[in-house]
Amino acid sequence: MLHVLPKAADGHALPPQLLSPRPSLRQTVTTLQMPPRSTVFLEGFARGPQYRVIEGCVAVSQTLPDGRRQIIDMVGPGRLLGIGTGERNRCSAETLSYVVLEPVGKAEPVDLQAALHEMVLRGQALATLLGRKNAAERVASAILDLAGQFVRPAKGGKRGSICFTLYPTRGDLADWLGLTVETVSRCFTRLKRAGLIDFRQPEIVTLLKPEAMAQIAAGTATLANA
Amino acid sequence: MLHVLPKAADGHALPPQLLSPRPSLRQTVTTLQMPPRSTVFLEGFARGPQYRVIEGCVAVSQTLPDGRRQIIDMVGPGRLLGIGTGERNRCSAETLSYVVLEPVGKAEPVDLQAALHEMVLRGQALATLLGRKNAAERVASAILDLAGQFVRPAKGGKRGSICFTLYPTRGDLADWLGLTVETVSRCFTRLKRAGLIDFRQPEIVTLLKPEAMAQIAAGTATLANA
DNA sequence: CGATACGTTGATTGACTTCAACTAAGGTGG
DNA sequence: CCACCTTAGTTGAAGTCAATCAACGTATCG
The missing domain is CATH 2.60.120.10 (Jelly Rolls)
Structure with a gap:
């Protein structure tokens, strides 16, 4: 915090x-x-x-x-x-x-050179996200990305779950993902209800089902049938 | 052709x-x-x-x-x-x-390094376009970009107008701009009606008012009041 | 000449935005 | 310590821009 x-x-x-x-x-x-x-x-x-x-x-x-x-x-x-x-x-x-x-x-x-190259790759991934993914897919992609960069030392979390600090606010996420605060918030709520993530405070998030989240991020599964 | x-x-x-x-x-x-x-x-x-x-x-x-x-x-x-x-x-x-x-x-x-850097810059511009611009702004940005890259030797065009070959189809443009074929087509029609561009064949385009187009691309003017 | 691909236009739908109201948490100052 | 304000987040209702669905025109090609 x-x-x-x-x-x-x-x-x-x-x-x-x-x-x-x-x-x-x-x-x-x-x-x-x-x-x-x-x-x-x-x-x-x-x-x-x-x-x-x-x-x-x-x-x-x-x-x-x-x-x-x-x-x-x-x-x-x-x-x-x-x-x-x-x-x-x-x-x-x-x-x-x-x-x-x-x-x-x-x-x-x-x-x-390596740093520039990484920037190019991340930029391309962002373009694909912004151009062709729907709101749920975008939020799922963001959660996976941030979980990777900001994992915190797991203290007794369940096997396979990843806890991380979500530094960006809903508004920051919206500006990253080309959405609005409200849409981001609704996606988080739905992901939580679907059991893919959990959070009490909006900024300490536990990714409960990384594989399912990856499916959603890639568009190979939807929140409805997850 | x-x-x-x-x-x-x-x-x-x-x-x-x-x-x-x-x-x-x-x-x-x-x-x-x-x-x-x-x-x-x-x-x-x-x-x-x-x-x-x-x-x-x-x-x-x-x-x-x-x-x-x-x-x-x-x-x-x-x-x-x-x-x-x-x-x-x-x-x-x-x-x-x-x-x-x-x-x-x-x-x-x-x-x-310079080439990588240019890719990063173009990628960032694309991300901003995809995340935060509306359909008309996206198409205007694309036209300006392509006019710059693919100008053809002007043969007696009016002062300030730029004629270029639009290699991508409406479908390609849609996949670039995060839109659909129909939306891209409608934007072209509107830009033509507004007198900003002209074309007989859909792939030979003349940019008649580059400055006005830049205003639309940047979001500082709309098609309605142009 | 029919088949295919591209482009345009119109009618309808839908996903996300906008607008609005409300809750909770923190910080400030009386 | 509490009233007050601000900021972040959530949720619902209404609105809109672009997508989808559909029909049609044209050009190219086998």
């Missing part, structure tokens, strides 16, 4: 790098801590440094002129942020939890 | 590289010609070589288990095909016209 505690200063509409990623007191020489809802990069501003996410969850997004937002990727531990080549950021990046970042590229040579 | 002439053998469900990209009689030492509707790569099969598109149009796509298809990108002259790193192709690639390909990577060192 880390990300429920203190509230980040609202850095929106302000140049990034100057305000938001200010180091916390516990910063070590090589890492950077940021509170939830702070801005790592801001679309359109001068490109920032590259980071590896050590801990927490970051949402990478683009915004249309009229404010519609599309989250391009959810980035968890181990993955890279800000590998662009232009002068300016093409995407914004916002922390969805307490996040620990490590600047990269200095001493340690990262495999940029 | 190149791509209307002969019909390619249907390479679907057959291993690629063996059947489809057979060299034409006019093949030179370094390039490869392929007829319309032939398969360059097939999703799931062993990875093929990398090509640069010299001429024509190639559609890169993914398919869900039940057959729904999402076109990930339309690739025109100058751009690269098949820059993946796994063992198997993650996407299929199909020619939409007569296509001239040039194998790359041998003597000439290509800037793979």
